[in-house]
Amino acid sequence: MRKYTPKDNVQGKAYYTDRFWVAPRVPRLDVEAESHFADVVKALGRKAKESYVEIGQLVVHIKATENFNVLKILKESCGYTQCSEQSAVDYLAKDGEFELFYQLLNISEAKRVRVVCRIKEGEAIESVQPLFKSANFAEREMFDMFGIKVNNHPFLKRILMPDDWEGHPLLKTYPMIGDEFASWYEVDKIFGKEYRDVIGPENRDPARIDRYDTKRFSRVGYEVPFGADISEGEIENPIEYSETVLVDYTKNSSKQLDERR
Amino acid sequence: MAQHQVNYASSAGLPIALTSVDKLVNWGRSNSLWPLTYGLACCAIEMMASGASRYDFDRMGTIFRASPRQADVMILAGTLSKKHSEFARRLYDQMTEPKWVISMGSCANTGGMFNTYATVQGVDRIIPVDIYLPGCAPRPETLQYALMMLQKKIRRESANMNNNTKSNLRLV
Ligand code: SF4
Numbered sequence: 001m002r003k004y005t006p007k008d009n010v011q012g013k014a015y016y017t018d019r020f021w022v023a024p025r026v027p028r029l030d031v032e033a034e035s036h037f038a039d040v041v042k043a044l045g046r047k048a049k050e051s052y053v054e055i056g057q058l059v060v061h062i063k064a065t066e067n068f069n070v071l072k073i074l075k076e077s078c079g080y081t082q083c084s085e086q087s088a089v090d091y092l093a094k095d096g097e098f099e100l101f102y103q104l105l106n107i108s109e110a111k112r113v114r115v116v117c118r119i120k121e122g123e124a125i126e127s128v129q130p131l132f133k134s135a136n137f138a139e140r141e142m143f144d145m146f147g148i149k150v151n152n153h154p155f156l157k158r159i160l161m162p163d164d165w166e167g168h169p170l171l172k173t174y175p176m177i178g179d180e181f182a183s184w185y186e187v188d189k190i191f192g193k194e195y196r197d198v199i200g201p202e203n204r205d206p207a208r209i210d211r212y213d214t215k216r217f218s219r220v221g222y223e224v225p226f227g228a229d230i231s232e233g234e235i236e237n238p239i240e241y242s243e244t245v246l247v248d249y250t251k252n253s254s255k256q257l258d259e260r261r
Numbered sequence: 262m263a264q265h266q267v268n269y270a271s272s273a274g275l276p277i278a279l280t281s282v283d284k285l286v287n288w289g290r291s292n293s294l295w296p297l298t299y300g301l302a303c304c305a306i307e308m309m310a311s312g313a314s315r316y317d318f319d320r321m322g323t324i325f326r327a328s329p330r331q332a333d334v335m336i337l338a339g340t341l342s343k344k345h346s347e348f349a350r351r352l353y354d355q356m357t358e359p360k361w362v363i364s365m366g367s368c369a370n371t372g373g374m375f376n377t378y379a380t381v382q383g384v385d386r387i388i389p390v391d392i393y394l395p396g397c398a399p400r401p402e403t404l405q406y407a408l409m410m411l412q413k414k415i416r417r418e419s420a421n422m423n424n425n426t427k428s429n430l431r432l433v
Contacts, residue, residue, distance in 0.1 A: 161379070162344045169378055178378025186346035186381050202382040206371065 003256050028052040028059075036109055040078050044070060057112045064100065064117040068126045071102060071115065075131050080104040080113055083132035086139060088146050090172045092121055098148060100125060102135075124149040145170035164189075177204055286420035290333075290359065291412040293322040297332035299352065302339025304366035304398045311401035323408060329355040334411070336404070337388070340368040341381040353388050359422050361415070363407050364390045367397045 031037045031051055037058040041051045047070050050061040062070050074080040082105040089099040095118075102115040119125055127150045128135045139150045140159040147168040150156055158165060166181045167174055177183070187199050209217055212231045214224050224230055300308055312318045312325050326332045329352045341349055353362070364384050367373030370393050372382035384390060391414060394407040418425050 160344075174378070176378065177376060182343070182378040185343045186387055189347050190350045190387055199386055202386070203371070204376060204382065206376070 003258055026054050028054055031058065036111055037113075040074070040113060043073055043077050047073075057114055059114045059116060062115060062117050064119045064123070064125060067100075067102070067115070067117055068128055068131070071104070071128050071131050074104055074113060074115070078113075079106045079108055081107065083128070083134050083138070084112075086128070086132075086135050087142050088148055090146065090170065091118075093172060096120060098146060100142075100148070102128065119148070124151050126151050127153040129153060144168065147171070283418075283420045284416075287416045287418060291415040293324075294334045294361075294408065294411065294415075295324055295326045295332050296334040296336045296363075297329055297352065297356070298325040298327045299335065300338050301341055301345070301349075302366075302368060304338040304368065307398045307401055308336055308338040308365065308404060311404045316401040316405065318405070318408070321405070321408060321412075329353075330357060332356055333359060334361050334363060334408075335388070336363045336365050337369040337384045337390075338365040340373070340375055341384050342379050343381055344379070346381050346387050349384070350387050361391045361411055362388055363392045363394060363404075363411060365394045365404060365407070366399055367395065370395065373397060 029052060031041055031053055037051075037053060040058060041048050041060070044051075044060065044062075047062055047066050048060045049063065052059055060070070071080075071083075083102055084105050085101075085103040087101065089101070091097050091099055097118045097120055100117050100119060104113045104115065106112070117125075125148060127139055129139065129152075136154065137159060139153055140155070140157060142148050143150060143153075143156055144158040144160050145168055157163065161169065162185075165185070167179055169178075178185075183202050184193075184196055187193075187195055191199070211217075212229075214228050214230060215226060218224075300306075310316055312323075318324070323334075329335075333356065335353055335356060337349065353360070362384075364370050368375060368380070369384045372380050374397070376382075381387065392407045392411050394403060396403055399407075
């Protein structure tokens with residue numbers, strides 16, 4: 001018999017991991033000579049630190065300080081007139097940096113370019129709002145979600161979260177269910193901090209059962225009147241399992257294998 | 262409401278029907294519940310369907326009103342985000358008494374699948390709820406049933422809202 005391991009938190013960790021698994025990567029192709037992308041890379045000259053083609057899109061790595069000039073060249077000499085998306089990726093834990101990207105579209109050539117640059121935590125980036133009006137909202141969202149400051153932005157203010165929110169939710173360090181501030185936000189805002197005790201903490205467990213709440217939960221095994229107080233003198237009703245069907249894992253009679261043979 | 266047909270032959274020919282004030286008032290309240298036109302997320306689509314011709318809320322005396330001052334039921338239909346919770350509470354406060362609240366769908370009841378930082382985990386954290394309506398999204402029939410349960414609840418209330426304790430409001 002193999003050694004019994006508790007299964008009560010199987011969702012918290014990967015159930016099965018393959019030691020030889022390699023995450024598939026999109027192939028990175030070189031920029032073909034004489035192609036439209038080759039012209040783009042030529043127009044950028046030494047501003048393009050690294051360039052390759054991924055899924056038919058040109059990806060150009062640049063220096064973060066040159067972002068405005070690079071996008072200006074792309075817009076004015078290469079025909080990339082639309083900025084369809086601009087945001088960041090949090091690589092703080094891995095490299096201590098944010099990766100910023102600008103997704104540009106050339107309508108007449110039906111081509112896309114992604115301009116990528118990296119900034120350290122606490123550094124600011126120049127706004128490209130004078131070139132692309134769509135960058136106005138995109139940069140506000142980036143500021144809201146990552147806390148990245150954008151220089152010369154006309155109206156740098158949170159766009160999705162409330163103005164008095166604390167924290168930047170898309171950072172990898174921000175907990176999914178929110179921090180202390182987030183969990184009391186609506187109570188603090190509407191009723192004030194002193195109402196926290198009255199309202200109580202959030203219930204984050206969708207399967208929570210309150211044993212003594214006879215209004216919303218029923219008993220298994222015996223009936224209790226609606227709303228009756230059963231916090232004291234409750235009849236003990238231990239759950240019994242059939243002894244013939246289930247294996248008794250606590251019994252030491254069988255041999256246990258600690259490792260695979 | 263007790264007698265709808267008045268027997269003119271009895272009571273010396275006078276049109277008299279006996280009832281209590283509570284019943285008369287609750288008859289009026291329960292049969293013209295005007296909800297607020299207030300949708301929060303996808304559940305609101307089902308709420309709109311309930312109000313439109315196929316399911317037809319009007320036949321129950323339920324007509325959506327675009328102002329909280331004229332409404333007496335708030336149907337919280339959908340995901341209540343934390344940013345919006347302040348405004349939901351303000352709309353509730355603007356409604357005149359007596360007022361009732363239906364929490365429609367898993368999101369409004371418990372936060373539903375949005376176990377995240379930005380969603381209120383159950384609207385009963387900020388607004389007292391009368392009817393919890395499960396489902397994602399509840400079908401219009403379910404919302405109609407919830408409204409009928411609310412009518413049932415109102416009919417057993419006291420006309421004086423101060424007398425309403427938890428026990429006489431209980432639905433069986
Ligand atoms: S309960 Fe379902 S249908 Fe309703 S708002 Fe939430 S996700 Fe949408």
